[in-house]
Amino acid sequence: MITVERLTKRYGPFTAVDDISFEVKPGLVTGFLGPNGAGKTTAMRIMAGLTPPTSGTATVLGRPYSALPNPGRHVGVLLDASAQHAGRTGREVLSLGAALMGIDKSRVAEMLDVVGLTDKEAGRKVRNYSLGMRQRLGIAHALLGDPEVMILDEPANGLDPAGIRWMRDLLRGFAGEGGTVLLSSHLLNEIERVADELIVIGNGTIVAHGTKDELLAGAGTLVRSTDDDALMGALAEGSLVSRRTATGGLQVEAEPLEVGRVAAAKGIVLTELRGGDTRGLEEMFLELTSGSAREEVAA
Amino acid sequence: MTTPATQTSPNSPTSSGAPAAAHPNVSAKAESALPTVAKMPSRLPGERPTTGIPFSRLTRVELRKQLDTRAGRWLIIAIGLVIGAALAINFFTDGGEHSFEDYLSATMLPTAIILPVIGILAVTSEWSQRTGLVTFALEPRRTRVAMAKLVSALLIGVAAFVLAFALAALVHQAAITFRGIDGDWSVGGLVVLGAGLYVLLGLMQGVAFGALFRNTPAAIVVYFVLPTVWGILGGLISWLDTPSKWLDMNRTMQPLFGGDLTGEQWAQLGTSVAVWVVLPLVVGIALLRRAEVK
Structure with missing residues (x-):
């Protein structure tokens, strides 16, 4: 469950996020759709406590993100798959995450398996990863702490059509078990294949919000x-x-x-x-x- | 798009079912693929945590992060090489006839100069490599992250200090044994304290400057250039002489190595540390708490 209330973020004269409010419900995959520069990433960074909002609030599981104890065990966040130290191996990236969250090392191997990264690939430095591989590593990292909520920014970027189908199955399964998923995309046909509910954002404001069926009707x-x-x-x-x-x-x-x-x-x-x-x-x-x-x- | 040229992995068992090369015009990819059927990750046993990440765990992870990259490893190797060279020079020149204090300063100087870069990188790499997106999402209490970085950097400093001390003693003993010098083990407590402070304060200053700038080149350049420029100005301009006595750490630390400090000199040392280490650290952490992580 994610609740965003009257959230605004200004950078000088530019308003990146303009008074948006919405709720992301558990059990559903919610798509956050908007063209590049619409404010999706800024809004998601605020939800994950990485950017302070100018005004308004965002809560995850009923609390501000920064008040979550050991947040990696509650919320899986993937904001940019390329935001990894280029000199670490994929396995090291996951191992650091597991160590910080306090979960068993065996979870690392399991997550590598879930996203289909081979042993050899996991031992390679991230600088040598393709965008698709980084994206898969990022998804593995988001799943590491067995979260209840997932916040994913453009996770399908760099995945091939088979990969997008895989992600749809994974996120559907996750939501089916009661999880909350918010994923963003700037591609309509990508998101409409994955999401049950859609929030459409443009120029920092919400222009449409509803179930896919409602919006189509x-x-x-x-x-x-x-x-x-x-x-x-x-x-x-x-x-x-x-x-x-x-x-x-x-x-x-x-x-x-x-x-x-x-x-x-x-x-x-x-x-x-x-x-x-x-x-x-x-x-x-x-x-x-x-x-x-x-x-x-x-x- | 980043498509690396070197991808050689064979299909793993997990990816053998992937629809690779399903289309005749698409060449088989060397890269592994996602499994055709999404496998749900298992549930972690036990309740979700209701308490935060313990500081000891945070520090352990930060320590590992400072040493698991090439930059971190090479800085350590570089310090080792320079210490080795400095000791070798003392060992082979003048018949090895140097006091233990000489050997000690030969090992401490390179340690104290290079080690702060580890402190700088510990903070700036979160921005330059953008790992902060993950670090601060996993521990949003940023002051704790900064303190964990500081403590882990100091742990590295203590380890380096002990090692440098031991190496100096070892080589001094070797000079006594193999080169037949008389040996001079006398070393003042203040000298040891001075050497320790020299290393540890440098590391703290490194973390502080890293937090102030959150940009690797800027932090490194300012860290090395600013105190030097200040030292030169203090020496050249007469009316800067008095402030420089209180605010130039290179000058205020000097009496420690002489082995005797007056009350005023302690006050001068304290003042310069407050201005060059404590103040940047406090301001740096305050900025780091508010900085946007992109």
Whole structure:
């Protein structure tokens, strides 16, 4: 269980995290989705007690992270797989973690086995690891203390499709046993395969939060026609709210049937008409991305 | 992306079921793969801990971290080599006719100069290597981490001091036995204290400067350059002479090796230590507590 309340982090004039609140529930895999620079990593670092917030609170298992006794035994944190001493071997990295948490050395071998790092690879220095291997080492480290909560920043980065499937199975299993999982990603299709619940963040604020089903249901209708301007006018006459999407076409807050009726009445030729599916979420996400990209250019 | 050129591992039993080279156009990877079926880690027996990490355990891990990297190992090896060379020079020049104190200062000087780098790296590597993300996530009480680093650095200092002392005695005895010198074992208590302080205060200062800058090159350069510049200025500019008597550790420690200190000299030593060791340590730890770990 992670609770974030009115969390804000400012760096000078720049607001990285802007008054966000949400709860990450046990038994579910929660995806933290947003374009690069949206504030995901900053928010996660605050949750793990590594960055002091400007205002607001974040608690894990009902306490501020820094008040957890031996936190590695409660929370598995992976914020950056590359943040390891390049001169230590993978096995040494895990051994140090196990020693600090006070758990048996045999756990190190077990975790190496869980993430499929061979004996020989574990004896190699981290500087010689590929990104995928570092990521697996990081996941092994996060699992080391048999935590109840996992906070993972872009854990699928560098994993191949088989690896992403593996991670989905692992996190599902973990949540199935009552664990709490928060994992971030900037890739929608990556996260929608793993997460039950989604928190979408853009420019430091939460733009959507709900179960995957809810978010998909709220996606409305996507419609394309030979004359989008005319269609937009016709929809407005019928007091249906529509807006242009970043990829062309209109996003309408109505069922496809209603939109089809309006178009038929006006004799507008439709080239595409479909209900909210993942594409709806994707449109929203793309707009978020292009929006923040525009801001970057403007700034 | 980091794809190392040298990857030679054969498939392990755990990865034998991996769908490697499933596609004909994809060459078989030399790197191991994740198991096809995710294996859930077992549950650790017993209750989750309700008490924090004991300081002794934290110190033990910090000690290991200071010695398990190439930088740490080479610093120790470098100290050993320099001590060896210094002792050899004393042994072979002037017929080995040097007092035990001479041998002792030959071993202490390199130890006291190089060892503080271990203290510096103990703190700065958490930022330069970004291991702080893991260290401070596993022990968020950062003052304890800093103190564990300090204590483990001092333990290394004590070990180095004892070893350097023993080596000096060994070689001095060897000079008596094999080179037939008369031998002079007289050594003042203050000299031993001075040598010990020289080594340990240097290490504490190293940890302090590491915490102040949290950046390896900056901490090392300032650690070595600032006291030297201050010493030179104190010697050159006449009106700096009095402050320098109180604030230049190289000067305030000197009387220890002379074997006699007046009350004022003790006060001068204490003042310089407060300014160069205690103050940076307090400020450094305060900064380290608040610093963002990225």
